[in-house]
Amino acid sequence: MQPHTKKLHWLFYILAFIVANVIIFFCVTAQPKFSLRLENQEEFKSVTIHIQTKGILPTKSVTATLANQPLALEKVDRNHYTTTVKDNGTLLVNVTNFNGMQQSRFENIVTIDNAAPTITGEVTKEGVVTLLLDDSQSGINYDGLYGIDGNGHRLLPTSIDHDNEKVVFQYSGGKIDVHAVDNIGNESTTTFYDKDAKNSNIYNPNIEYDIGNVKEQSKDQSAQAYQPTKSND
Structure with missing residues (x-):
C-alpha cells in the first residue's frame, strides 16, 4: 500500500469516528x-x-x-x-x-366560565333594591333574572340598564332573594332585607346585607337571633 493511500485510509477512519460520535451524541442528548x-x-x-x-x-x-x-x-x-x-x-x-x-x-x-354571576347592591328604601350584576366571561342572561320576595311571589325586574348592568327590583314581605344566571347556566342567589326586617325572625346575622344604605355583618358566626347594636350617643 502506498504511503499516500495509507494516509487517506487513516483520514477516512478518523472522519468516520468523528461522524459516528456526533450521531451518537445527538441521539443521546436530543x-x-x-x-x-x-x-x-x-x-x-x-x-x-x-x-x-x-x-x-x-x-x-x-x-x-x-x-x-x-x-x-x-x-x-x-x-x-x-x-x-x-x-x-x-x-x-x-x-x-x-x-x-x-x-x-x-x-x-382560564377561559372556561364555571363561575356564577356576582350580585352586589343596596336597599335604597323599603321594598326597592338596586343591583349591579357582573359576569366577565359569558355575560348575564337577563331573561333568566328574577326575585322571590318575602311573601313567596316570583318577581321580574322593575327596570334593567343593560349598558351598566344595573337592575332595580320592587318587592314586599321584608326581603327579596335575587337569582341571576349567566349565558351558560351558572346561577347565583343573594338576599336583601328591608330596614324593618332587622327585628324580624327572617334576618340572618351571619350574612352581609345592605340595609337602608348601611352595611352590617355579624361577627358571631352562630345562627343566633339578631341583636340591635346599642348606640354610644
Missing part, C-alpha cells in the same frame, strides 16, 4: 420538540388541547395533566395528540423521546 395549541370552544364551556410533536427522533411518550390530574389524550395521527377539558387550571404537557430526554411546557387555562 430533546423532543412540540407545539401546544389551546382552542377555545363556543360558549366558554370547554377548551380543546392540541399537541404536535416535531422532533426528528421517535417519541416515547406524551402526557398531560390539568391541576395535577392526568388527562386522557387521543392520538389523532403519528404526531398529533388532542383532548378536551371543561375546567380551568394549570396545564402541564410532558413529551419524552426514546432516548429518555424530556421537554415540558405549562399553560394556564
Whole structure:
C-alpha cells in the first residue's frame, strides 16, 4: 500500500469516528420538540388541547395533566395528540423521546366560565333594591333574572340598564332573594332585607346585607337571633 493511500485510509477512519460520535451524541442528548395549541370552544364551556410533536427522533411518550390530574389524550395521527377539558387550571404537557430526554411546557387555562354571576347592591328604601350584576366571561342572561320576595311571589325586574348592568327590583314581605344566571347556566342567589326586617325572625346575622344604605355583618358566626347594636350617643 502506498504511503499516500495509507494516509487517506487513516483520514477516512478518523472522519468516520468523528461522524459516528456526533450521531451518537445527538441521539443521546436530543430533546423532543412540540407545539401546544389551546382552542377555545363556543360558549366558554370547554377548551380543546392540541399537541404536535416535531422532533426528528421517535417519541416515547406524551402526557398531560390539568391541576395535577392526568388527562386522557387521543392520538389523532403519528404526531398529533388532542383532548378536551371543561375546567380551568394549570396545564402541564410532558413529551419524552426514546432516548429518555424530556421537554415540558405549562399553560394556564382560564377561559372556561364555571363561575356564577356576582350580585352586589343596596336597599335604597323599603321594598326597592338596586343591583349591579357582573359576569366577565359569558355575560348575564337577563331573561333568566328574577326575585322571590318575602311573601313567596316570583318577581321580574322593575327596570334593567343593560349598558351598566344595573337592575332595580320592587318587592314586599321584608326581603327579596335575587337569582341571576349567566349565558351558560351558572346561577347565583343573594338576599336583601328591608330596614324593618332587622327585628324580624327572617334576618340572618351571619350574612352581609345592605340595609337602608348601611352595611352590617355579624361577627358571631352562630345562627343566633339578631341583636340591635346599642348606640354610644
